[in-house]
Amino acid sequence: MGAPVEGTAGVRGNRDFDHELIDDAPALAARDPGGMLRAVASAGAQVREAAALTAETDLSQLGEEGRPRAVLVVGAGTAARSGDILATIAGPKCLVPVLTHRSVEVPGWIGAADVVIAVSASGRSPEALASAEAAGRRGARLVAIGAPDSPLQGLAERFRAPYVGIPRRGPARANLWGLTVPVLLAARTLGLVKVNEADLAETATRLDLEADRCRPTAESFVNRAKTLALNLAGSVPVIWGDSPLAHVAARRFGDMLAANARYPVVTDALGEAGRGNVGLLDGVFGALAEAERDIFADPDEDGATGSPQRLKIVLLCDGGLADEDAAQSSDRRAAVVQEIAERRGVDVGVVTAEGGSALERLASIVSAPDFASVYLGLGHGLDPMAVPAVTELKEKLRKA
Template sequence: MATSPLDGAAGVRGNRFFDEALLDNAPALAARDPGGMLRAIASAGAQVREATTLAAETDLSHLADEGRPRAVVVVGAGTAARTGDILATIAGPRCLVPVLTHRSVEVPGWIGAADVVIAVSASGRSPEALAVAEMAGRRGARLVGIGAPGSPLQSVAERYRAPFIPVPRRGAARANMWGLTVPVLMAARALGLVKVNEADLAETAVRLDQDADRCRPTAETFVNISKTLALNMAGSVPVIWGDSPLAAVAAVRYGDMLSANARYPVVTDALGEAGRGRVGLLDGVFGALAASERDIFADPDLDDVTGDPPRLRVVLLCDGGLADENSAAQTTDRRAEVVQDIAARRGIEVDVLTAEGGSALERFASLVAATDFASVYLGLGHGLDPMAVPAVTELKEQLRK
């Protein structure tokens, strides 16, 4: 497919059209990925193993000395905050303690000695993590710090004699999600809130390794689910729905990665919530109306030239569930089937990705791995460097002034 460069350097402005041929050209993919985002994503299994070791080397035993906390608050921003969402869904609805994610420098007035605060920051410099960690320490809350070694967050943790799990930062925080997530889960396990054992972590790491191999740049598109997802998504408005709490968190993660790596606007939600309003998108100007007004003989590569609106592309992330979750799984499966039927009758394409694995953590990993790679391939196909996001850099620089 021909590309049409816009003004500006490739990787900053990129290309309007998607270069389909690039997907099966591994050397060209590497050349367009100078920051090494594909390599960073492929390290997910290694991150799980390294983080498991680092957490095991940190004494977390005293966290349970004061008994069950009133609440667990995971504080951070961006990917760091997502670790709180992951913890909440892995802990599940049967968890006896509320697990909350906090994304602001404003410290909730109720946080006190009865609570546990897990402050997470890949750089160890997040204003959100530092502000809440400092105040939590002053108020006598049990505190855990997770982030870059030698960082300001480590200093805060040490000042309040709180455990700190040092996680080396390698590249963008979003490429190091697993290195931040595992210590959060280990801290929650020390509190008796999640049943994540060494076997679960090892199997999750193996799953991530296997998916990294299946989705590698040298694997051709017809056998590479991530490249197929990227190709299907190109030029569309992505709508990503998860059919369970676990799949919904994976959907939001996919949306985060598409926004950052491919610069695509994305709609994400839990499938249950979508059915209460957002499914109406299928009837809108990017859905059924676009399909009904489209010339069936038109060249889809010329959409930008002809003025035809981009079409919705629905991705359903489905969580098969475990044996003791069959009733819930059947409910969500039925909803997914209905949405596929509604979309098909409106001429809207749907991709379905089903979780695999024996534990909630492994199933989550199976959804995240393929979609992480897909977001990178989509960005590369548009001539963008997924590791470099100029608008984000500019925003941070302006805020420092």
């Protein structure tokens, strides 16, 4: 067996999930020294703070030259998710292409007719810096979003572009809403989305409500985040979203499960599941695993934990599709997939969106999964704040 990887001591966690821990709030706090649960619970406050900070920034120059040829949101990880959210909120009827770019290689087509929104929680990501530099040199309209007093702010000031400074609290993945709100408001200035103050207020309130529902002191039988974590423990999660909005939420859930709980995850749009991914239900983690399962096995006896890992399906259901035919088709697809999965012995959980605006509905199906990913990691004895492999990768790349 190889030697332990340097820097991973104390964060290895346990193979088995500690079910009793989930309803022990003091024990949860002890296993979360970095305060990831607190960071996730700050989502509503992030919306309000980011809206206020963006209002203090003069974005008028963005709209002075009229409709752009294209809008490019540049960033990596959570910063890039803000671009995905913008594209989804803008929708297919948007007259301007809204694209998300995740590479340091700047697209050659960016020019004076375009708008570049560079996003980085730290203000240091190579992707955001490279595109902001190129946008400034090529005469494109630029707006940048990130940590105050960072290299990205310096670039924005150099090109006299607006900069929204968002204080960083915890890792970037815990700052989704702080990064997303300025992106949406910049797009509103361009006339691409209709996100008003009431939408933001209702979204913040929804996030506060979900944080209260999912708080550590709320027991698992009334806490849908804890229930979700308990259902996913020891499984291979497959997350499908039934609409473009829910698909973004599914990918976000995959990000959080990988980082906070170190779980491998399959995410996709429910409409794409029938074109390949639904075949997982008949594989070694689906129907074949069920066929090999000994229903008389005692899970507490030695060897029982060696049974095949199982798929667990989570359907994120938006329920807010404007097209009635599309909504009915989505509902039918979700019901059929659930029936097919359960017939093969694969559990299916459903998280349904609540709220009026698209942004509020998104918040309602992002919040509980965010909390669930943290509870899942804590149940395995992992510190969600510490991701040694990510830190090691960044350090080695920086040295290279």
